[in-house]
Amino acid sequence: MIEVQARRATASDAEELIRLRIVMFASMDGVAPEPGEWSREAVRSLRERLPVPDARTAAFVVDRPGEPGRLAACAVGGIDVRLGSPANPTGLNGYVYNVATDDGYRRRGFSQACMTGLLGWFLHSGVTRVQLHASDEGYELYRRLGFSDVQSPSMRIALDSEAAATALHRGHSPG
Numbered sequence: 001m002i003e004v005q006a007r008r009a010t011a012s013d014a015e016e017l018i019r020l021r022i023v024m025f026a027s028m029d030g031v032a033p034e035p036g037e038w039s040r041e042a043v044r045s046l047r048e049r050l051p052v053p054d055a056r057t058a059a060f061v062v063d064r065p066g067e068p069g070r071l072a073a074c075a076v077g078g079i080d081v082r083l084g085s086p087a088n089p090t091g092l093n094g095y096v097y098n099v100a101t102d103d104g105y106r107r108r109g110f111s112q113a114c115m116t117g118l119l120g121w122f123l124h125s126g127v128t129r130v131q132l133h134a135s136d137e138g139y140e141l142y143r144r145l146g147f148s149d150v151q152s153p154s155m156r157i158a159l160d161s162e163a164a165a166t167a168l169h170r171g172h173s174p175g
Helices: 011-029 037-049 110-124 139-144 162-169
Strands: 057-063 071-081 092-101 129-132
Touching (some): 011 037, 011 057, 071 110
Antiparallel strands (some): 071 092
């Protein structure tokens, strides 16, 4: 088997990264979301963030063989800065939020190469903890890379939801 090498994505990869994000959503939910305002904003955001040398966002990609400008796989993540704690003195937390491989390129080590690059970037950036939400297809890869299952009482709120608007209107903080 040929060793696959991932490279750090650049601003010129932004549209392909969002195309692969749609592939990821489709594989998770069975339905590909329609491009629109969300995808245009995501492309714009990546074009701003990817070129910054000390950015808190990075992506690692594998190009499609013989197809310049087209990506076969990606892993995108970011660094969240929080207050330090006994378990994480730096307060730097990594989060992987987009791992995708086009159907025709799966099971070739492309996602593993992208994840290895991203984890190396996190480590180089001082991050000691990395979190992700695993799909069924990616679960075994993440286990091989050293991720473990965690139990978390995570909660979230959509601030543009009716429940949040009602709570905020009543003067109650939603959190």
